[in-house]
Structure formats: structure tokens, C-alpha cells
Amino acid sequence: MSVQSNTPQSYRAADWWRGAVIYQIYPRSFFDSNGDGIGDIPGVTQKLAYIAELGVDAIWLSPFFTSPMKDFGYDVADYCDVDPMFGSLADFKTMLAEAQRLGLKVIIDQVYSHTSDQHPWFIESRSSRDNDRSDWYVWADAKLDGTPPNNWLSIFGGSAWQWDSRRRQYYLHNFLTSQPDLNFHNPAVQDAILDVMRFWLELGVDGFRLDVVNMYFHDAQLRDNPVVSQPSERHVGSGDDNPWSRQFHKHQITQPENIAFLQRLRSLLDQYPSRTTIGEIGSYDSLKVMSDYTSGGDKLHMAYTFDLLSADCSADYIRHTIASVEAQLGDGWPNFALSNHDVIRSVTRWGGHAPRSDFAKASLALLFSLHGSSCLYQGEELGLPEGKVAFEDLQDPYGIEFWPEFKGRDGCRTPMVWTADGGFTSHGTSWLPIDPDHLPLNADTQAQDPTSVLQWVKQFLSWRRTQPALIHGDFQWLSGYDGAALVFSRRVADQVLWVGVNLTDKPLTVPIAGRIECLEAAGFSGTVQDNSLVIPAYNAVFAQAV
Template sequence: MKTNPWWRGAVIYQVYPRSLMDSNADGIGDIPGIISKLDYIASLGVDAIWVSPFFRSPMKDFGYDISDYRDIDPIFGNLDDFDRLIEQAHAKGIKIIIDQVLSHTSDQHAWFEESRQCRNNPKADWYVWADPKDDGTPPNNWLSIFGGCAWEWEPRREQYYLHNFLKSQPDLNFHNAEVRAEILDEVEFWLKRGVDGLRLDAITFCFHDQKLRDNPAKPKEERKGRGFTEDNPYAFQYHWYNNDRPENLQFLESLRKVMDRYPGSVTLGEISSEDSLATMAEYTRGNNRLHTTYSFELLVENFSTRYIRETVETLEASLAEGWPCWSIGNHDVRRVMSRWGGEAKPDALAKLFNAMMLSLRGSVCSYQGEELGLTEAELQKHELQDPYGITFWPRFKGRDGCRTPMPWQENAHNAGFSEADSTWLPIPREHRPRAVDRQDDNPDSILNAYRTFVLWRRDQPALRLGDIEFQDAPEGQMVFTRRHPDQKLLVAMNFTDQAATLALDSLPTGPAQEGHGFTGARIEGQQLILPAYSAGYFSLEL
């Protein structure tokens, strides 16, 4: 296991900095707040922290609209704070991965402020500009993910600019060699400061079709959300021309050359395309593009063991030498216990979802609060901050419900998150009983089950690095083997509230392994018995 790069099989803990811990009583989490919780994060046994954007920004999209790639927004701290975060995290054996938003900037970035002035300034071609059609309408039918047309009129240039997201997030023109070179310099600024990796936001959106061809219509039966509501017109098109263009691969190879100058650094790409699994395989092929990728394929609304198996097997069939990263929750989708947990939402199911995520082949991104079993917060319209939710209310309530502050102390002011009178998003009353202090000393808590499993997983080469092969099982149960030269495990899971009895292709030679936090799974004769909401890990002969 020591010969493999650290990120293979790693558990990466995603921190949404606005909501982890507030150190200065302004109601917003910050970098010193992250530093103050490093002991807690270390106690989870994770390998790295992915810190969502903290760069200078007008915060129209809460940091994903960057106005200065090389500075920290004052609400989060300053560069000295960030350097301390790296130093203290490294001292505890924790790597730091930062979000990099390369496809677009804020409209308040100095580059765009210059570019929009006229058609002949030094930055004139740094963004995607296009003339209107003869009737004055936008150059094509491309749509914004956040609703409506993806083009915005700029009267000073008498042209439209492209924005795949908010109109305050203009897209950079990656067909311009100066832009590509500058973006690589921005990336290297952080590598020189000691970051261990980059999570690449919206990385499939860097290039656009230079012919500006219309996207074709998508039949209704093929419209899948993957983070978008069914009534969002964005789902009405095949996004062939504004996303996942072939030129992107050459840029990724240039980016990889920069990363290779910093041994041990990693790229984690967020993949969103018409066939995200195929794109994940393509973007990690050849050992000269991205190190690993993840997509929204397991962030679906409804849970199905059959779907999980089909998704993993489809990716495995095309992945070749690539390496996947899986997540079942993040800052863009409803919390997993509300999506998949049903009405009852038992603690045992939260433990099982985490164990499943940590047992698939690949690395893992685990979103803050999943170790507590947090549910989606139900907010009123006047409490919303997310422009996505405000636009699509009430059919879609946006992403604020998964971004509420962490509950640290059940009975403390603002649940121990902040000393401010109020917080940037309210702390749900139903989260308080799941606060860290409530779970910390309870050996049966979701939090301690998470810790136990992650620490046990560290010493299981089959789970961290092994191949995966599924066996047939009824809906509600999942059975697969993980095979490594030093270990072979049979993994069996029951996600239902009834005990299950399974006949397997080959039975284990001994009892279930101890130490991973699940008990009760056993062999009886030629059958495997799985209690409700249980998992069993059995050794197999190599």
C-alpha cells in the first residue's frame, strides 16, 4: 500500500467554510474556524480536507464567482490564515485540497472589467464574446444552468458574453492561449504555497464550440436532473456544444504537467456532461490528464441498490487505468439522509450509507455533516441565500438546505457554531440532537460508527485499493467482493428494515470481521444472514 499515491483510496472530507465554524462572531464560518476544528477532523481518520472556495468574491454564488484567484476574501480571513491552515493540517497528517473554479470568473474580476470595455483592449478576447444575430437576439440557443439564456448583452461592446452559470459569472475563453497560460499560473500560485491538490469545479465547461452551433433538443423521456429540477429548461437540451469539448483534453494534459512538478499533488475533477461516466473514464485515461474524477451519478434523488451496482459496473467497464472518486452528498444536492433515508431515517441507515460509500472501489468525498447523519434543512423563502433556489422557488428550493452551519453543541447559542446574534443561514432545530457533543461520547452514535469504520478501513488493502466485482442480490441488498494481492473480502449489505437471507456464489471460510462497527451478519449452513440495516465483511481465500 505504501507504493501507491496517497490519494488512491483516500477519504476526503469536504468543508464548506461558511458553515464549519465561525471564529470572529460575524455569523459566517472562516479559515481560523477550520483551524480550530482540525482536531475534530483528524479524529474522523480522514486523509484530506477539500475546502470549498474562499477566494475574494462578491459572493453572488458564494465563492464560485472569483474576483481574485490569489487572495482570500476578508470574510474568511487572509493568506496568513491559509498558510497556518496548511501548516497545522500537515502537522496532523491531513492533506489540503482547494477548490479551483477555472471555467469562469466573477464579472467583478479585473480581467472582465477590462474585457467588457471595448473590442480592442488587451483582455478583449479573454472571455467568450459573440455578435448578435441580425435580429439582435443571442447568437445561439445555449442555456444557463441557473435558468434562462446563457448570453448577456454588453452595450459597450455591442456583443453578448457567455455565462453557463449566473450572468455575473462570465465564461473565460480557453481558446485563447494567453488565458490558458494565465490560468496555469493561477493554479501554480497555490501549489507553491503547499496545497496538496485541486478540486476542479465545472471542469468540463472550459471550452465552447467556436462555431457556436445550437444544442439539439432532448426528448422528454431522456431529461434527467443530476442536480437540476425537471422543470429547468437546461434539461431540455443535449449540451454538446457548450460543454465537454474535445479541446479540453489538451488543456488537462497541460495542467497535469504543472501538477507533476509538485510530486504528490492531485487533481480531482467534477464531471458534468451528457455521459458523465464515459467522460470520467476519458478524463483520467493515460496517466497524463486528471488523477481522479467524480460526478453526480450517485447524487440521485432515489436510492436503489441495483442503480448503485449498474453505475459502478458501467464506470469500471470503461475506466481502464483511471481511478474513480465517489460521493453520495455535497454542497449542491439535498442531504443524503433526506434523499435516501425515507420517512423513518433510522441512525442505522445513516451508518450503512457511509459504510457503502467507503466500501466502493475508489477514493471518497465525504461532505461535512454526513458523519452526523444530518438531514436537509427546511427553509422558508425569506431565509434563502442561494440564487438557484430563489429563481426556481417553490418547485426547487435550492442548495441552502444542505449548507446550514454545523451543530457542535446541542444546547449552546447557535449550536456552538457562532457567537453572533444570527448566522448566515439558520441552524435547524432538528439538527441540535445530532450535534457533535451529543454524539461524541455515545459509542453507538453515527459519528462514532463513522470514525470506527474509517480507522478500520485504513488497514484493509482490499477496501482502499482492491478491485470490485458484484454478485447478484435482490433489490435492497448489495453483495460484492474486493480483491487485492494481500486480501480478498466479501462485502454484504442489507438496506432494508427486515432481515435478509442470501445464497452466495461462494461462501466465506470464517465469521464476519470485527472492528468495523457492524455486528450480526453471519453464515448459517450455506446461507448468509443479514440483520436489518447491517453490513458484513468476510475474508475469502486469495
């Protein structure tokens, strides 16, 4: 099986995001500068040198905007200000300037599909049926029997419709009832959202990660969603614990009108050189949507794929997933991640009982070597496993709703460990407890250990910068091979680089046609013997064609 990409051989400086490594910061859990137990923007500023030393290209900040925090910032009450718990707009400007001084691009999360019910837009919209913003949100009358307008479901459980006694109508919410969906069919809503984006562009941010970018529009006719008849047809990562997976959300999300809005959005971005967008796409046909949203150079720059955030890490699954992305994306561009603020950390989800440090290095070597850009979630550079959080300590409304079959998202959001005693906050108690098993993995200790995951990440990303094939080379799986090792080539100009990654507990040998020699990639013991890649368990090898 082989797949050839359509990667151009050279890039303008404005295309810095192609092949970039982006460090995701969940500010609430990164570093607390004022001792209130919650991470903040000044805390990010204090740790920017640490991030720059990793060798990443950019940071992505999860939401820090004014919010009642029912969904921890993904319920925005003011798009253009910083919530006081995170600091001030002046603090953000200071952080932005320091990041850019250190050579780090700054990408911020934007949640456009919905707002908080505390947003002034919604407060006005719900006040009557004839105010200036009466149709800025999705309102609908009840059926004759009083039930919701259709069968649409909320991702957080139950109906996607909430009755409002002021208007005596239902409003749409794809998430919590306190997160009403905006009505993008209204051009005034689109204009307002683009004004928000313009505000941050003028402030100097380098890009946007767009939350649930395929959920901006809904079917204006409010038709029922069809039912999923086979479990195999359900969304990646969905299961019987959440009834959301029982429907094809054909009419609720991913509507054709979204394309035209993304073109408007891109036209705005193109007025600001070197800016970028990453669209988060969750859909049963996500690969097609990724292609639709990134092709042609007139919509999103990158599509953030969930496909490697699944529980399956078999070689067959990974090969099929990457091959499918490459085959369907065309001239679009993917953005891969193994962990984020919504899923079980990869060392636990994929690694299981594997040696933590070895598995972390091998899996990250795979991530950093794929064709596309990649996101490194805070703590991955330490090899942190999923944090253990007792039910009584849960904060995540999603986890509380679906406990105990689904433990929620708090385990991947526990605070960073900076020192042997945690070092996240100087006073009081952190908003989520630190897992005691994380303490020995702290950044200070790992910085002193040349064999640690942290030191490996620094060394590998430094070496990666010297390998143009890994940043923007063509991608091809080893033809005719379907074994347990993941073996592919990256090619640019006259450089052909072979990559072999072994995520299993047994050593593997893979013959390669032609003459190859091993490269001294940081920290791996894989070798080349008789034109074969010899890869120990939970290890990798990089070789140059000669």
C-alpha cells in the same frame, strides 16, 4: 453480474489519493471564529483536530477566494487571495501548516471555467473590443434581430448570453449573469490559469478539486445545441423545473479541446510530487467523459461522479451505476460521494423515513467500501438530514429562481452543529439558520455516545485502515445475484473481503460460495450463518474468505 477492476496491487506514496477518504468543508458553514455569523479559515483551523480524529486522509475546502459572493464564492474576483470574510492569506497558511502537521492533505476548490464580473480580467475585457484582454472571455455579436447568438441556456435559468452595452455584444455565462465564461481557446487564458495553479502549488497545497472541469471550452462556431426529445435522455438529477435539461449541450460544454488543456495542467502537477486533482464532471455522457479525462495517467487523477447523488438508491440502480463506472473507466480513477454542498443530504434524499442513525452508518459503509476514493461532506459524520430553510431565509440564487418546485441548495449548507445550542457562532445570527432538528445531533453530544454516527465513523475508518482490500483492492459484484442487498468482494494479494450492505427495511440473507467468516467491523450486527451473509435492515456485514 461481475466487474473486475484494473487496480494495481501496490502504490507509491505519491498515490496517497487512491482509496483516500476526503472530508469536504463548506467554510461559510463550518465554524465561525470571530462571531460575524459566517464560517472562516481560522474556524477551520480550530476544528482540524476534530477532522483528523475522524480518520480521514484529506480535507477539501470549497471556495474561500476574493468574491462578491453572488454565488457564494464560485464567482471569483481574485484567484490568489482570501476573501476578507474568510480571513487572510496568512490565515490560510496557518491552516495549511496545521493540517499537514496533523497528517491531513489539503485540497482546494478551483473555479476556472468562469470568473466574477468584478474580476480585473473581465473589467478590462468588457471595456472595449481592442484592449489586451478583449478576447479573454466569450464575446459574440447579436443576430440581425438583436437576439442572442444561439440557443444555449444557463444552468441558473434563461439564456446563457447577457448583453453588454459597453461592447455592444453578448457575453457567455453558463451560470449567473455575473459569472462570465473565460475563453479557453485563447492560449493566454490557459497560461494565466496555470499560473494561478502554480501559485497555490508553491504555497504547498496537496491538490485541487476542479469545478465543472468539462466546461472550460465552448464550440468556437457557436452552433445551436440539439434538443432533447425524450425525458429519459435528460441529465441525471434534471427535471422539468429547469429548462437546461431540454438540450443536449453538445456544443456548449465538453469540447474535445479540453483534453489537451488537461494534459497541460497535468504536466504542471507532475512537477510537484504527491499532488492530485479531482475533476467535477456533469454531462449526459458523464461516464465516457470520466474515462476520457482520467485514463492514461496524463490528465486528471480522479473524476468526481454525480451518479450516486441522484434520488434513486435502489440496489439495481447502485449496482448498474457502479458496474458502468468500473466497465468504462479503464485505468482511470473515480471519486464517489453521497452528499455535497449542491444536493439534498443523503440521509434525507436516500433514507427518507428510515432510522436516521442506522441508515447513515449503512450508506457510509457502502461509500467507504467502493473501489475508488470518497468524499465525506461536513455533517455526514453526524447523520445530519437536510436542513429546513424557509423561503424568506433563502440565500441561494438557484433556489430562489426555481422555488417552490426546487428548494435550492441552502438546506445542505446550513451551519454545522457543534454543541447543544449550535456552537457555530458566538455572537449574532448565522448567515443561514440552524435547523432546530439538528441541535440534538451536535458533535459534542455524539462524541459522548458510543453508538452515535460520529463514533461509528471514527471506529470504522480506523478499522478500514487495517483492511488493504478496502483501500486499493479489486472490485467484483456477487456473480449471478440481483437481489435487494448490495454484495461485492474486494480483493488484494491474498485477502478476499466480502461486503454486504442492506439499505432496505427488511432483513436479507445472501448465500456466498466458499467458506467465509464474519469480521468485527465497527458497529454492525450482520452475521455469517452457513456461508450466507445475514444482514438486518439498514445494516451491513463484512466477511473474510477462508
